[in-house]
Amino acid sequence: MLKKTDPAVIQSYLEDSSNLSGGFADGLFLPENEKEIIEITKECSSKAIPLTTSGGTTGTTGGCIPFGGWILGTEKLNKIIDINQKSKTAIVQPAVTLDALDIELKKLNLLYPPDPTEATAFIGGTAATNASGSRSFKFGATRNWIKRIKVIFSTGETQNIERGKLLASKQIHNNLSYKTPNIKTSAGYYYNDNSDLIDLFIGSEGTLGIITEIEVNLINRFHDTFDIIAFFKTEKDAVDFAEQIKTSDILTLEFFDHNSLGLLRPAYPQIPENSGAAVYFEAEALELDQLAQMLEKHNVKLEESWLGTNDKQKEELRKFRHAMPEHINEEFKKHNTIKYASDIAVPDDKFREMLNYYNSQLTSHNSQLFWVKFGHIGQNHLHVNLVPKTQNDIPIAKETILKFVKKAVSLGGTCSAEHGIGKIKHEYLQEMFGLKGISEMVKIKKHFDPSRILNQGNIFPRELLK
Numbered sequence: 048m049l050k051k052t053d054p055a056v057i058q059s060y061l062e063d064s065s066n067l068s069g070g071f072a073d074g075l076f077l078p079e080n081e082k083e084i085i086e087i088t089k090e091c092s093s094k095a096i097p098l099t100t101s102g103g104t105t106g107t108t109g110g111c112i113p114f115g116g117w118i119l120g121t122e123k124l125n126k127i128i129d130i131n132q133k134s135k136t137a138i139v140q141p142a143v144t145l146d147a148l149d150i151e152l153k154k155l156n157l158l159y160p161p162d163p164t165e166a167t168a169f170i171g172g173t174a175a176t177n178a179s180g181s182r183s184f185k186f187g188a189t190r191n192w193i194k195r196i197k198v199i200f201s202t203g204e205t206q207n208i209e210r211g212k213l214l215a216s217k218q219i220h221n222n223l224s225y226k227t228p229n230i231k232t233s234a235g236y237y238y239n240d241n242s243d244l245i246d247l248f249i250g251s252e253g254t255l256g257i258i259t260e261i262e263v264n265l266i267n268r269f270h271d272t273f274d275i276i277a278f279f280k281t282e283k284d285a286v287d288f289a290e291q292i293k294t295s296d297i298l299t300l301e302f303f304d305h306n307s308l309g310l311l312r313p314a315y316p317q318i319p320e321n322s323g324a325a326v327y328f329e330a331e332a333l334e335l336d337q338l339a340q341m342l343e344k345h346n347v348k349l350e351e352s353w354l355g356t357n358d359k360q361k362e363e364l365r366k367f368r369h370a371m372p373e374h375i376n377e378e379f380k381k382h383n384t385i386k387y388a389s390d391i392a393v394p395d396d397k398f399r400e401m402l403n404y405y406n407s408q409l410t411s412h413n414s415q416l417f418w419v420k421f422g423h424i425g426q427n428h429l430h431v432n433l434v435p436k437t438q439n440d441i442p443i444a445k446e447t448i449l450k451f452v453k454k455a456v457s458l459g460g461t462c463s464a465e466h467g468i469g470k471i472k473h474e475y476l477q478e479m480f481g482l483k484g485i486s487e488m489v490k491i492k493k494h495f496d497p498s499r500i501l502n503q504g505n506i507f508p509r510e511l512l513k
């Protein structure tokens with residue numbers, strides 16, 4: 048089995064897009080099959096060596112960054128095992144990227160609907176974080192599309208976990224007092240009345256086992272969709288429009304605030320100068336006349352909007368959408384700071400209150416903090432990113448995000464709708480589930496990972512594992 052201890056090689060596994068620094072590891076395993084993973088887990092368990100699984104390293108919360116022990120790089124497990132056109136399912140190894148799967152599915156006119164923005168992410172990583180994308184508005188998160196996962200536990204045991212095997216059968220739920228809210232969420236171990244064992248593992252951020260195979264459901268590809276980006280004079284116009292269009296049969300519904308457009312303008316000088324906000328949506332079918340009328344009600348002319356009707360135009364618009372997280376991640380890098388970003392979602396009827404709260408807090412401080420609000424307005428889920436430009440702004444950024452989390456929790460929301468907790472959001476998870484909920488999650492962890500070596504520091508502080 049391939050093992051590496053060269054610091055230069057290890058260095059490339061100490062980063063993801065959280066900018067979390069200080070990670071370190073003694074070595075890297077690069078297994079080529081499940082047998083080797085079983086050997087690794089047995090060896091690390093017997094010697095109490097922490098083991099951190101690494102996927103595409105595109106995560107935003109430091110989940111794949113080790114703080115000691117060894118890294119398990121999954122990249123050699125990158126085969127598409129089967130695509131079954133009849134049953135519309137695919138079986139993949141964990142390091143197949145979203146992009147690689149899509150290339151093969153395209154040839155067969157099939158689609159794997161979850162579309163987290165970063166297509167270099169591994170399917171294993173997206174299952175471990177329960178990632179979502181812009182089309183989650185229509186299709187839900189990764190969890191909804193996974194039929195089966197194969198997991199190797201720290202004991203070296205292997206289990207196929209299929210949908211339909213109830214959590215109740217594991218007698219875990221009897222002791223749980225917390226429940227995962229019924230909104231878009233990826234915060235902590237998933238549990239509600241109807242959840243399966245597979246639901247608990249999806250989104251468990253690699254803390255319970257290593258995912259070595261994933262079976263997913265597919266659908267037929269769409270052809271006649273069109274994409275549109277409409278630029279509004281004010282944020283209120285954009286939000287009102289989003290609320291109205293939400294009831295139509297659309298796939299994607301995204302929002303960009305004034306600052307987001309300002310950040311993108313150097314790359315997209317054609318963004319109208321007087322734009323206060325924008326909405327991007329993708330529809331299967333919509334009468335253009337009807338759309339023009341809807342837009343006009345919110346002071347926008349259809350001809351001033353960007354329309355994507357053919358593949359080339361649609362790709363351009365999608366690139367624009369994807370440019371947003373990339374640009375803001377660059378800002379954090381430029382200012383050499385970890386990502387201060389909310390990943391909050393709230394129930395439908397609480398979105399306006401949450402948005403008002405964001406705005407009141409963002410304009411109340413006196414600092415050079417730069418912020419953007421963008422993302423999945425269709426699911427009441429905006430990413431508010433705060434970039435501290437000076438050292439003095441860092442405590443303000445931290446405090447502001449914590450205030451957002453407290454407000455969201457008071458409204459029945461979640462502290463993490465899609466990115467997970469990783470190593471940088473423990474405090475927020477505690478706000479959401481309280482110490483009791485966290486201690487119950489720690490019990491689940493100890494049940495499945497008795498040697499407590501897997502992905503230490505993800506979801507809750509490693510000190511709680513003692």
Ligand SMILES: Cc1cc2nc3c(=O)[nH]c(=O)nc-3n(C[C@H](O)[C@H](O)[C@H](O)COP(=O)(O)OP(=O)(O)OC[C@H]3O[C@@H](n4cnc5c(N)ncnc54)[C@H](O)[C@@H]3O)c2cc1C
Pocket residue numbers: 063064099100101102103104105106107109110111121141162163164165167168169170171172173174175176177178179180181252253254256257258259372373376465466502505
């Ligand atoms: C520009 C950009 C845009 C993004 N947009 C989105 C978005 O729209 N929606 C979204 O949800 N996320 C988004 N992300 C975040 C990121 O792409 C997702 O979190 C993704 O799921 C991470 O996958 P990965 O393979 O890179 O995992 P990594 O970052 O390598 O790991 C993530 C976590 O999964 C664990 N893990 C990885 N593989 C396995 C495995 N086989 N078994 C067990 N545990 C494993 C790791 O230990 C870690 O805890 C974005 C990131 C970037 C950089």
